[in-house]
Amino acid sequence: MSQARLKSVQCSSPAGLHRMAYKEWGDPANPRVLVCVHGVTRVADDFDQLAQALCGHYRVVCPDVVGRGRSQRLRDPAYYTVPQYVADMVTLVARVTQGDDGDGGVHWFGTSMGGLIGMVLAALEDSPVRKLVINDIGPVLDQGAVQRIGEYIGQDIRFPDFDAGAAYVRTVSTSFGPHTDEEWFKLASDVLRQDADGQWTRHYDLGLAQPFRAITPQQAALDEAALWAAWDAISCPTLLVRGELSDLLSHATAQEMCSRGPKPRLVEIPGVGHAPTFVRADQIAVARDFLLGY
Template sequence: MSCNARNLASMLEHCRNHRALERAMIPNPHRQHRVAFSVDGEQRRMAVHEWGDTRNPRVLVCAHGVTRNGRDFDVIADAFCNDYRVLCPDFPGRGESDWLATAEQYVIPNYAIATRAMLHDLGVQRYDWIGTSMGALIGMVMTLDPAHSMQRFVVNDIGPTIERVALDRISETIGRWPVFPDYPALAAALSTTIASFGPLSDEQLQHLIKTSCQRRIDGQWEMKADPKIGDAFRIAYAQPPVDLWPLWQSITQPTLILRGANSDLLSPETLEKMLVSHSHSQSVTIGNTGHAPALMDAPTIARIKKFLG
């Protein structure tokens, strides 16, 4: 083979590899909205990442966990966007959304206010809901909303009883995020936390890290979340626990409960009680996974698709 032929073959192989890499990359949301809502008379804006056809009447809302943001759902949103209009909000204080004025404002009722504003402004009447941890608690409240009708509910690794060992673990670190001198230092620290989300490809791991942080003006790196979220968590944790079982038992929507096999937050006993007390519920346990499943693997996505229909 001549030198030119070898060079051409090398270039073609490089192009094929590059196209394969592009196909493998996790896509970005199709568009973003900034939805206005008010808390204690103060207006704020919540970022909403949107996928799919805005005219599609089938809507799927994906609600993230307490320290995460809507970009956690890029993989599952991409998988659903041909069948659904997918909305992935960054709840207040996270991601691209505005921060609230005080720690005391970071509570589920205010997240529900922001959610109702999102549904109203984006013209949503009926929707399905996937909620991870805190996102599922918000979903439980939204099942009672008379103005917008939730059809089906996916609860990811949380229940009416939350194990104290998990609350202790979260309380120790939430909001107490250091500033990192460079991206590799942040990535190394965050990789440890994300490890409990289950088996991930390198690309998925890096995606979760990169969408969770931002570079500061001084060149250092920090989490894209308000530290006051941690104060809010500890304030709530210091109070007597709220009995969520009546709320759970009032839910009439068909419900799929996902549990990480190694979860320290949703126990097998609580899961069993949830199934017994909700006649239209079913469950899937995800192996080699703690709190909370990332919902990025093909089998889990397929199971959710089957449930939502």
């Protein structure tokens, strides 16, 4: 079984410098790079199974977006926004493609927030994104779901032991769909850490909630318009994945996405809400078949 290498890259925000950690799988000399980016409170480890399945074809790069996991926290949480994340990813892509024999391009797999980052990056002129997988996200974000996420991520919840924390993660993640006990254990252990007092907490900066709380209806409308403009500017081959029961990406929005912009292929994962985890072989096969073209 392939082992990941832990690395980091220095990035910049208006508040100063920060280091973004990432896991790298596969041949470090492979010019074919797949970047996998997680959801708002998740981490690079979410892609361990997908990376192991694809690292024979790609060098798979899985960052902990700033403020999560092994990455540093921003000095000013107001910058926990998609434009900052896109800037960080430009720095990361430049690092992992520097000196390669390829054209500096990458393939991109983004779950939820990672999909939004991928959309905005793919829309830029001279974008390095050559193929794009968007996992259960789109330009229209259900405001009830966004509010639910904002409230959830800002709660300073501590657990007396790992089992209590794992039970909580499993409860709040039921929309991920059916998983084995072993899969739930990993999904929990990836995002829980033990603090100096022996309690267990979620492995991200609670300041992530600040930008959510600052969103007004007017700002939400502007953000939606900007995301549709980004979507319409994407020209690379694109796969759109939707959880059949998703409350964040509606079926109607997915259908509209298929009629404009990159006009992606749409795959709906039955019995799953927000968002498919791609830890199982059937879901991994959906991504592999699109990315590798067979």
